[in-house]
Amino acid sequence: MDTEAQHMERDRSSDPAAGTEEGSRSTDVRDPEAERTSWRRVAFLGTLCAAALLLFSTFVLQPFLIPSGSMEPTLRVGDRVLVNKLAYRFGSEPRRGDVVVFDGTGSFVQETPGQNPVAAVLRGVVSSLGLAEPEETDFVKRVVGVGGDHVVCCDERGRIEVNGDPVDEEYLHPGDRPSQVPFDIVVPDGHLWMMGDHRSRSRDSRDHLGQPGGGMVPVNRVVGRVDWFGWPLGRIGALEGTDAFTGIRPAGAGRG
Incomplete structure (x- = not known):
């Protein structure tokens, strides 16, 4: 009888199924407190990463979604470009030919559109990450004239002249004239004359000549310079400059 009981005990201990069942019972016990701690850690790291990304976007490099065709063919609708916010931070100023993002309040937009403050903050955060269209006061254009x-x-020949010299604008949208609206202006110091590359579809400095400010954008309203493409994949890389203003x-x- 004792011998038979010993055999049965050995058989039970050597049965793989029995061992697996007992093991699974022992590992099914979960620690709720440990799980909560793990989720808190994940949430904290996620918040930290989001805050770091937002700070980087605010002060260094901001994604910007192109909402219209006013800068075609240079920038296309849906492009996500990267705006270098350090380009003009250390004494440098925008130069002719630069493609820049700027706040048009007071120049292109005379009054700030009213909206819910909370919604404005949320929209600002999302747009600053390039996940939504930019604010209604944000524009992207090319610098054609600087102060003076x-x-x-x-x-x-239908070309724009700057300081008496004609500009051959190779970046213009095919079929567009430099401007169908004649103008003759002097850019005040500390301001910029902005124009889109798709002249027939761009509302730019020309459209605000008769308004306060005359369409001139203050240099301190410039957010940064468009230096790179971030999306789509086939366009990732540096934005090519232009030699149109060389010379x-x-x-x-004056003319010599």
Whole structure:
């Protein structure tokens, strides 16, 4: 009888199924407090990463979603570009030919659109990460004139002149004229004359000539310079510059 009981005990201990069942029972016990701690850690790390990304976007490099075709073919609708916010932070100023993002309040937009403060903050955060269209007061254009420049449209060949020198704008949308609206302006110091590359579809400095500020954008309203493409994948890389303004005489220089 004792021998038979010993055999049965050995058989039970060597049965893999029995061992697995007992093991599963022992590992099914979960610690709720440990799980809560793990989720808190994940939430904390997620919040930390989001805050770091927001700070980086606010002060260094901001994604910007292109909402319209006013800068085609250089920038297309749906492109996500990266705005270098350090480009003009250390004494440098926008130059002719730069593509920049700026706050048009007071120049392109005379009054800030009213909206719910909470919604405004949330929209600002989302748009600053390039996940939504930019604020209604944010614009992206090309710098055509800087402080002191005499900008005229157009010469006998239909070209814009800056300080008496014609500009061959190879970046213009195919079929567009430099401007269908004639103008003759001098850019005040500390301001910029902005134009889109798709001139027939761009509402830019030309459209605000008769308004307060005359369409001139203060340099301190510039958010940063568009330096790179971040999306789509086929366009990732640096934004090519232009030689259109090479050789333009400095502001105030007359014809020799």
